[in-house]
Amino acid sequence: MKQGVHRGVFKVREGWCAAAWTPKGLCALILPQVSRSAALKKLTSYLPPMPRSFWDDPLKTVPPKVRDLVRKALSGKPTNPGALDLFFLTPFQQKVLQATCQVPAGQTRSYGWVAGKAGSPRGYRAAGSALNRNPVPLLIPCHRITAAGDGLGGYGGGIEWKIRLLEREGVKVRPKEGKGYRVFHP
């Protein structure tokens, strides 16, 4: 039985983050929330893909390496994802997320591009589903995946976060006339 997934919370300028990790690396990250309990609650909602027995009960202190990485990424600077342990994801999801890690800060790619890299050129919609459940947002930069034309696409953590993260990396995002947002791809 694989076991020993630890949980913890830490504070950043924007609020409270929660994280889950093993000795091998990070399993899940929650974007800053208004409160410590809100962050933990969100983290708990990531349990379903992973058996409850995988988790430790008492909270541990999040590794400084992770905290630094998150703060750096939040500032919009280029970062590596760091050590990850995504053993609970399907092969397709792993390929999608791995492809996502290839897009540099300040740039964007389409869902179709990611699908192609994952080996399903017409699976862009499935790629969207995979990205929607990215357990490590920010570090796996799913905010850099936008719609094919000039649309923004969605974001699991809330569209406002996607806009904020892209703008911090220097990507221009403007409201469309009517509804939605327009992205200026490089």
Add this chain to the structure above:
DNA sequence: AATCGTCGTTCTT
């Protein structure tokens, strides 16, 4: 704006 094709995942039988 409405519709349809496509595909991995998740719910239902």
Add this chain to the structure above:
DNA sequence: AAGAACGACGATT
């Protein structure tokens, strides 16, 4: 164990 339903899509009409 199938089959239906469901999207952070994309192209067509």
